[in-house]
Structures are given as structure tokens and as C-alpha cells.
Amino acid sequence: MVSVSLGDNKYGKAENRIVRIVRDTPRHEIIDLNVTSQLRGAKLLDSYLTGDNALVVATDTQKNTAFSFAKEFGVPSPEEYLLALGEHFVSSFDWIEGGLWQAEQYEWERILVGGQPHDHSFVRKGQGTRLATVAKEDGQTYVTGGVKDLVVLKSTGSEFAGFPRDKYTTLVETNDRIMATSVTGRWRFLPDAVEAGIDYNGLYAEVTEVILAAFATVHSLALQQTLWEMGKAAIEARPEIAEVRFQMPNKHHFLYDLSPFGVDNPGEVFYAADRPYGLIEGTIIRDGVVEAPGAWKDVPSFI
Amino acid sequence: MVSVSLGDNKYGKAENRIVRIVRDTPRHEIIDLNVTSQLRGAKLLDSYLTGDNALVVATDTQKNTAFSFAKEFGVPSPEEYLLALGEHFVSSFDWIEGGLWQAEQYEWERILVGGQPHDHSFVRKGQGTRLATVAKEDGQTYVTGGVKDLVVLKSTGSEFAGFPRDKYTTLVETNDRIMATSVTGRWRFLPDAVEAGIDYNGLYAEVTEVILAAFATVHSLALQQTLWEMGKAAIEARPEIAEVRFQMPNKHHFLYDLSPFGVDNPGEVFYAADRPYGLIEGTIIRDGVVEAPGAWKDVPSFI
Amino acid sequence: MVSVSLGDNKYGKAENRIVRIVRDTPRHEIIDLNVTSQLRGAKLLDSYLTGDNALVVATDTQKNTAFSFAKEFGVPSPEEYLLALGEHFVSSFDWIEGGLWQAEQYEWERILVGGQPHDHSFVRKGQGTRLATVAKEDGQTYVTGGVKDLVVLKSTGSEFAGFPRDKYTTLVETNDRIMATSVTGRWRFLPDAVEAGIDYNGLYAEVTEVILAAFATVHSLALQQTLWEMGKAAIEARPEIAEVRFQMPNKHHFLYDLSPFGVDNPGEVFYAADRPYGLIEGTIIRDGVVEAPGAWKDVPSFI
Amino acid sequence: MVSVSLGDNKYGKAENRIVRIVRDTPRHEIIDLNVTSQLRGAKLLDSYLTGDNALVVATDTQKNTAFSFAKEFGVPSPEEYLLALGEHFVSSFDWIEGGLWQAEQYEWERILVGGQPHDHSFVRKGQGTRLATVAKEDGQTYVTGGVKDLVVLKSTGSEFAGFPRDKYTTLVETNDRIMATSVTGRWRFLPDAVEAGIDYNGLYAEVTEVILAAFATVHSLALQQTLWEMGKAAIEARPEIAEVRFQMPNKHHFLYDLSPFGVDNPGEVFYAADRPYGLIEGTIIRDGVVEAPGAWKDVPSFI
Secondary structure: OOOEEEEEEEEEEEEEEEEEEEOOOOOOEEEEEEEEEEEEOHHHHHHHHOOOOOOOOOHHHHHHHHHHHHHHOOOOOHHHHHHHHHHHHHHHOOOOOEEEEEEEEEOEEEEEEOOEEEEEEEEEOOOOEEEEEEEEEOOEEEEEEEEEEEEEEEOOOEOEOOOOOOOOOOOOOEOOOOEEEEEEEEEEEOHHHHHHOOOHHHHHHHHHHHHHHHHHHOOEOOHHHHHHHHHHHHHHHOOOEEEEEEEEEEOOEEEOOOHHHOOOOOOOEEEEOOOOEEEEEEEEEEOOOOOOHHHHOOOOOOO | OOOEEEEEEEEEEEEEEEEEEEOOOOOOEEEEEEEEEEEEOHHHHHHHHOOOOOOOOOHHHHHHHHHHHHHHOOOOOHHHHHHHHHHHHHHHOOOOOEEEEEEEEEOEEEEEEOOEEEEEEEEEOOOOEEEEEEEEEOOEEEEEEEEEEEEEEEOOOEOEOOOOOOOOOOOOOEOOOOEEEEEEEEEEEOHHHHHHOOOHHHHHHHHHHHHHHHHHHOOEOOHHHHHHHHHHHHHHHOOOEEEEEEEEEEOOEEEOOOHHHOOOOOOOEEEEOOOOEEEEEEEEEEOOOOOOHHHHOOOOOOO | OOOEEEEEEEEEEEEEEEEEEEOOOOOOEEEEEEEEEEEEOHHHHHHHHOOOOOOOOOHHHHHHHHHHHHHHOOOOOHHHHHHHHHHHHHHHOOOOOEEEEEEEEEOEEEEEEOOEEEEEEEEEOOOOEEEEEEEEEOOEEEEEEEEEEEEEEEOOOEOEOOOOOOOOOOOOOEOOOOEEEEEEEEEEEOHHHHHHOOOHHHHHHHHHHHHHHHHHHOOEOOHHHHHHHHHHHHHHHOOOEEEEEEEEEEOOEEEOOOHHHOOOOOOOEEEEOOOOEEEEEEEEEEOOOOOOHHHHOOOOOOO | OOOEEEEEEEEEEEEEEEEEEEOOOOOOEEEEEEEEEEEEOHHHHHHHHOOOOOOOOOHHHHHHHHHHHHHHOOOOOHHHHHHHHHHHHHHHOOOOOEEEEEEEEEOEEEEEEOOEEEEEEEEEOOOOEEEEEEEEEOOEEEEEEEEEEEEEEEOOOEOEOOOOOOOOOOOOOEOOOOEEEEEEEEEEEOHHHHHHOOOHHHHHHHHHHHHHHHHHHOOEOOHHHHHHHHHHHHHHHOOOEEEEEEEEEEOOEEEOOOHHHOOOOOOOEEEEOOOOEEEEEEEEEEOOOOOOHHHHOOOOOOO
16 A cells, blocks of 8 residues: 655746736836745645645736735836735735745836837846845745846857867867857845845846956856856945856857868857857855855756 | 749858958958858759759858958958959859849947947847848849848827727827837949949948937837938938838837725836737839849848 | 828737647547637728727737637647638628638647557657638638748758859868758648548658658759659648748758867768858649639748 | 855757668568667766867757667667667766667558558558657666647546545536546566666557556546556566556546537537646656666656
8 A cells, every 4th residue: 555745836827927017106107027926835735635725825816916915016127026925825825835936037127219218118127137035934934036048158268178088079179259149147136135125227237237347357277157146246336145046057168160061160150059158057156154055946947 | 743843042051150350450350140042043944953062062162262262352342342243243153143242240349448439359240240242144234232120119209090990999198208229221222323333332321320210300200200201311312222121020119007005106117028010011112113023022021 | 291091900809828628528529729810801901090999809809719719629630620710700801802821730639648649648749730821802811821930950961062153152072971951831722622521630641750761762963852852742742732831941960070089080070060050941733723812921940 | 245056957969860760671670769868977067167168969960860870770770779879888988977869769560451461661650659768867877758639538437536626626526427547657667677677669569558458447536647647557567667657648538518509418528728737747667776866866757
């Protein structure tokens, strides 16, 4: 007779596409979010075992709440909005012990008309997607910010050499290559800073700026080194950040061999490959901070 | 006994991801293309009927040529590069009567370091993808430019009313809604202008600017009307353009009903829907120009 | 003073995801469709020019009609359903002169329980997506069936040799390679056969079977030849078919060079490449049939 | 002065598309894999800190090894292939302490010709993708199997009622709805069973069969309950399985309101929605087994 138990679980409503227009003045603002809300609690066990839904806050109810909070609480930043949303669920239903609330934010720019930014017409920026999460787990609240799909490339200033050679090694060393990646990064905020309040929007702008600058200026001997310097720059820039996690594909650009056609190719024509790709993942942690595995266990990143 | 014949056909190599770095000075330039080359000719019949490849310019050869031309001819603009590529094939192989050459171009911006644009580090812009095609058909050469994935939204200044009502009509009239679309547009150049030479890059920048401005400023009674005004603005801006074709999904944003929760929602919280979506397609033609169905028959647009 | 006119256009509602359950008996049937409806007519001009919507059958109305017809008319086959839908629009609104109605159909299989097919539980088949279109244009009605995403591969029985060599040719001839493609095919039905009535579901099953068998059995000297034989087989199998159009990417599988590791690789380990890929497109027409460019001008295929 | 350290990390080559043809007899076999290899070790620290690559087994070397092992070791099952690959890296390089090796497998069927399965021509099955992982962490080896994109639907036999109602609850209770999901599941093998050897291919076939049957036969009061019963069935079927983790979106099918058109709709016409969707995630564990967080920390699943 086989006997089984329920382990880790959560449930909710994913990818609520919430668009909030701030129209208090003729100069509108737009906040464009993709929000996921998920709950958990030991008392939800019976919903799995017998389909007893007496304690199941419906995923449809989570959706309604997420939309309504975009008006009731507003969206000063995705992090603050998610904090309010998460607090609502754990305080309203005493059997809900925790959960995970996530947002993607798509940025928009004002359309220029005669050089002037328009009041209520926008074009999607398309450069990177902002990320935010709030996790409540074992009585703790964890907050992260982040970015994904930030695609960068440097056409020189990157080497890869000095690696070990075995039977399966055919790669030629290079002291000048294209380096390109699509940055996915998440930064965890220190609990004390969350408590004190953070200018999340200003921080996002600053962190994306400093990681781009680090990518640009580091003379790279390996993508690992660049990743490290980018994380270090973010932590140095903002005291609110405890740690940064990056996932960076090495988007290979191979020099195209034009010599069969009698054409010289000194680093000018490349083939941008799709698959396979390198995949470098790493965490940079401020010394002295308390580790927080609970912040990461459910986050859809590499770790 | 069934007897069959070969009709329309073409063959080639699709999606060559060609990245061209211009590194004549320390301030590099990057041109990032996705190029497709396809050929046709009546004498290729035997390759279909019997697998006789004596006249089949291999798709691999087309690929090699496309890469090599990025160096030999360079890429002053995607249109000029494709013109050179197409001309090469029809002039080098007398049995190749025509073909279609297409490019997508992804734009990059320089990364700012301390406020200064970096010499060789770039971040992908992500706002719209530039399109270009050259078609050779029946002795004619057709050139188009275009853009896709240019996502725009206006938070007011859009109505939809006055439409007919039948048994299946439940839509409520509105005099204030969000209007959003993802613009795919292609503009065909006048043959005389192609012959005389065109500043394709300058034109692309200007056309995308004027269609964005038209989207922003037209008080819209229907997406059809906005589409028309955008095409008209492009043709008015540039004498080189014979016609413009647009495909515009109506990306619906539905006001979320917060009234069950006692929350007022005067145009502030919307649900951005995925499917189904409206789909509006139209062509705006400069009066007096000769129509060119050959320019469009193989182009992966709506028509 | 620039003067412009409206050219080709159409408008409607795209990607209505309609699922029809037939539950007349405990043994349910499922028909799973993605339906697009678009209308056109010269009298719709004012909707573009001035935003006058008096004749604009709303895209929302088209959606409602498409869903209601899934019950009122039913879905004996996607082709018959689209024919009924199209006829409704042109007969109900005298200013609607034509349009394009398209469907994708996703097939499902019954889940086996103890070896028996279940009455109301299904698993999505996932092998190819069925296509259908009805176009009304200039008083004619055109009907096509088709399939996409039918991925096939043969591990031998494919050659490519005898092609011309120029300066840019580096490809080595091969007399044994993997040939793989993802078939997109559309077949146009003879108007007389449409008039007389067709067993569209039976025909779809038979045509996909014979094109698969042709792919399998033709010893291929070029993908062009295989394409031709597949189209010929379809036309030979069914007298209702006037012509077949195929778009077939050549999904390259490159033999991986294991010789640097001292490992022999006689056609056993391949790298399946993404981009670039060959792209072969062709039409096979039954001799003697009237050509029908109106059937194809708006269809999202290669031509 | 900010001081930072390196936390969790790994690096390697992702999405190696390896196709292995077994051609020992005229009746070929095809094994179609997407393989990712990643390594880690404390001694790799310098590659991050200073770009010293002396211990960095290049991602290109990992790729070469993965391809060569498809021939040298073969692919009796993805699990056994990954076990051999992982063992190679940790035993060949003493500074490599662990890593993660993952595979997706795409299944193919023989094309039928005259009712007979063809020897070397195949059509991709398209129903679910097989998953496998091997993780080496802290001296332990963890093996999982799994499946994703297995899309199922039942047209009756599903209810959702009895859930709590608060201010934000508008959902109506239902005792007959469509239930549909796309199953992602992973099962962890008991270390002793891995040690003893497992018929991984037979197990995959049996587990997918029993979870489909459980989905079909459980009268569902909630997707949570169905998930639980599916996991329980898998563990009951195979003693080698320690635990099962599922991620199941609730792919909503909403009854379309046809009453405005005077049309009755007793569970026959549905709108299949895209976003938002419910998202239910849960773990079913065999009682008495040792938990293995190391098996899951890097796996791209929900937990």
C-alpha cells in the first residue's frame, strides 16, 4: 500500500495584464503590468486531497483584487503595489500563510509631435522589461527588483583565452571577439531598506544604467568576469541591495569565413547564431548580509 | 490519367542573421540584419520535375553571397544592400529571371557611460523592426521599406460609434477608449526615385516619425481612419513613396468593471486582451502612380 | 498638393478561439478552432476617409456571429462552417462585397483508460494543424484546405548534388543526408466540387496521408523534387483538388565532426540547426483548371 | 568601501540540438534531443573575479563532449545519457564539483506507407515533450524524468464550488465546466533505484499513460485535486519514483453567452482564453523518502 503526502505547492492567477492610466491631469501617465498572484498555506491541504474548496481563495478573486488594487492602492512602483497586494491576502485570510506576487512592467515613451512629448499618446519602449517580486514565506517578506531581455553587445574589448584543453577541446583562443548577451538580472532588497521605504523607480533607472555602463567599460576576459563586475557595480551604487543574480546567455557571433571568396574579414562580418548558446549564471552578494533562500526558491530565474 | 504542371515557385535561404561591424575608426557602427534570398526562373523546372540540379544556385551559395556582400558591397542601407544582392543573382546567372530579397533590421543605441555614448558598446533599441524588400519580377525591380512591431497606444482621443446594429451586435458605443496597435507598414518606392537614388535611412527615420505623430494627433473615430491618416502623412512627407500598406491589429484594452467592489473606474484600470483582436488592413496610394501588384505578391504582409 | 486614394483593404476580428463540444450523447466530440473573419466593400470607403462607421459591421459583431454560428450552423468541417459564415455576411449586408474567412483546427485524441477511448477526456494531438479558408472576391467564392507544422524527417534516401559552382559556392555534394522539413500546404478546391459538396474531413485525412507517404517513398534528389511529388500525389488522390501550394523550409541537419576526438561518425550524430534554413516554395496545378489568383492574394502563405 | 562575494553560480552550453540516428540495420531509429550542460566548482571563482580561465572547461568543449557522447556512449535513454555526461565532467576535472545536465526529447513516429511503418521516414509526434535532468550537488547525484506541453481537456466531469466569498469575489459556482491544462511534470527517482538501474523509457511511457488516465477518470472538484490524483497515480505505478512535481495552468474555457442572439448554449460553445490563467503547482511525495532540495534548486520548474 503506497502512502503519499503533499509537499511544496502554491496556486493563483497568472499573467493579469493590467494597464493603469493616471489621468488626473491632461498629461496622462501609463503603467503597463503583467501580474501573477499565488497563495499557499498548510490549511489548503484538503483542496488537494478531497477537492474541498472551503478555504480556496479563488484564482478569479485574486485576479479581481489585483485589478482593483491598481486603482485602490495605485501603482507608485511595481514593488510597492505587490507589497500591498501580498499584505492584503495574508491579512485578510488567516489561513493564507504566504505566497508569491510577481510583475513584469513594460515601459512606454511619449510620442514626439513637432519635437514635443504628447500628452496621451505613447510608443512602447521595447528595451528591457522591468521585473519585481514579493515573496512571503515563513513569516518573512522578500522583495526583489530586476530586468530581463536587456540585449547588449560590444564589438571589441572582449577576449577568451587561457582555458584548459582536453580531448574534446577544439575552440581557438581569441583576443578580440564580439560579446553579446541578453541580461536577466534580479536584485534582492535588504529587509531594513524595504522597511524604511525605497525609491524603487529611481533605483531601477540607476541600476540599469550602472550595469550597462559596467558592461561597456569592463575589458572582458570572460563573460563570467563581466557578470561579476555588473553585479558589483549595482551593489556599490545602491545600499538597499543585498545581492544580485544574473542569467546571461552568451549570444555567439561567429566571424564568417569569407576567405574562400578571396574577401578579407578583419572583424567586420559576423553570423549571429541562435542555438546552442553559452549560459552563465552567477550571484554577487554584499558581504555581511543574511542569506535568504526563501526569496529565491520560487522565483523563475536560474536558481 | 492525371496531368499536372508547376505554377508559382521560388527557393532560397531564409533568415541569414548577418551582423556587420564598421570599424574603420575606434567609433564602431553596427548593422544587424536578418536576410532572406530567394530565386526563380522558368528553367528551374527540372529541379522540381526530376531533381536535376544543374541550374539550381544552391541555397548555401545564396547564403555565402549574402554574407560576403555585407563586406564587398557594404550595407549603406538595407534597401541598397538588397538591390546589389538581387542584381548580382540575375546578372550572374542568365537563367535566374527574378527573385525576392528581404531584410529585417534591428536597431541599436550606444550605451551611455557618464553621459557619453560609448564607442563600441551597444544596447538593442527594441522599438520597431525596420523592413526592406527588393523584388525582381517580369523584368521589373520593386523596392519597399517598412516597419513592424511598432507598438503605440493613446489613452484618450479615440471613439467608436455609429456602426450598424444587427441581431449579433452587442457592442456598446464609446466616445472615449484606449486605442492601441502594433503597426506593420510597408511603403513602395517610385521606380524613378529608386533609379535616382534615395536616402533610405533618412527616409525611414522621417516616415516612422510622421506616422507616429499622425497616430498621436488624429482624433480617431475608427482605427481605419487613423490608418488612413498615417499613410497619407507618409506619402505627403516623402515624394519617393508611391503607396503605403498597413496591417494594424486593434489591441483591445477593456475597462475593468470594479463596481462590484464599490470602486469607481473612470478610465483608469484596463485589461489588455490578447485574442481575439481587431485586424484592420489598408492601402493608401498616391494618385496617378502605376499600380504594381508584382511588388506585393510574395511579400509576407497582408496583401 | 498631394492627393491619395484607398487601395486594397479589409477589416475584421482575428483569432477567435472557438471550442465546440458536441454533447448529444455521453460520447462527446470536440472541435477546436481559431477563426478569423474579415470583410471588404467599396462602400466602406468613408470609414477610412472620415471615420464614418455607418456601414462598418463591427469586428465585435463579426466575433459574436462566428461564435453563434458554431452552434446555429455547427461545424461539420471548418470549410463548411466558413462557407456558411461568409455567406451570412455578404447576404445580410448588401454593401459587403466580399471578405476572407480563415480557420486553424487543432486535433484532439481520446485519452485511453485501460485501453479504451474515454468519452469526454482528450489529449491534444499536436501533429500538424489543419487549415481552411473561404475567400469571396469579385463575385467568386474560393475554398482551400491545408495543413501547417507537419514536421517530417527522413534519415536517408536524400541527396543533393550536381548544382552549379561559382565563386561563392563552398557546399560539398552529398549522396546521403538527412532531409527534414515542416510542411505548410494549402489545396484549392475546384468550384464545381465545392458546389457539389465535398467530404472535407475525409479528404483532409487522405491528403495528409498521401503527402506523408510521398515524402517517405520518394528518393529525393532535391527538396524541390519531393515537394513536387507530394503535390502531385495529393492531386492524383482527390479529383476535388485544383492546385496545391507548399512552403517547405529545409531544416538542416549537419553531420557533427567528431574526428578531432578520434570518433567515427558515419551518419549517426547530427546538429539540428535553426537559422538560416533553406526555403522552398512551389505550386502544383492540375492541367486544364482555371487559375484563381483571387483565392490566394490575401492568404497568409508564401504567394 | 563595499565588499562583495560570489554566491551560487554555474555555466555551460545550453540547447545543443543533438539528433542521433541509429542505423545499424535498414530500420533506423531517431533520438532527437535538446541538451544543456552546466558546471560549477568553488575553484572557478577566479574566472568571475579576474577573468582567469585556467580552470574554465569551455562551454564549447562541453558542447563537443555532449555531441560526441551521443555516439561514444549512445542514448539508451536521456537519463542514462545525461548520467554518463555528468560523470565524465566530474571525473575528468577534479575541480568540477557538480553541475546540471538537462535534456528535452522530441518524439517521432514512423510514417505509414500502405499501412506499414516506414524504415527511415518519420513524422514528429508533437504530443508532449519528454524531460530529463541529472544534478550533481554536494556529492549527491539526482535524476529526474518528466514531461511538458502535454495538453489535456475534459468536456465534463469538472466542478468548482464551495470556495469562500469576500468583497472581491464575483465568480459563480459551477458544477459542470470544461477543465483543460498543459501538464508540466517532473518525477524524481529514488537514489537506490538509479543505482540499481531503471528502464527509463518504459517508465516514461507508463507514467504518461497513468497520469493521462487519472486526469480522465477523476471527477474533479478542483484542479488541485486532479493534480494530486495524477501524482499519486504515478507514484503508485512505479516504485522507482520518490516524488512528482506538477505545474498546471488552468486553461480557462468560458461558455460564450449566445442568449442575446436568442440561441441556447447548454455547454456547447466556448471561448478558449489565453491570459490570465489559473496556475496550480504542487508536489506529491512518497511517504518515508528523504527530501532532496538539491535535486530541484536549479531545475527550471516552479520550485
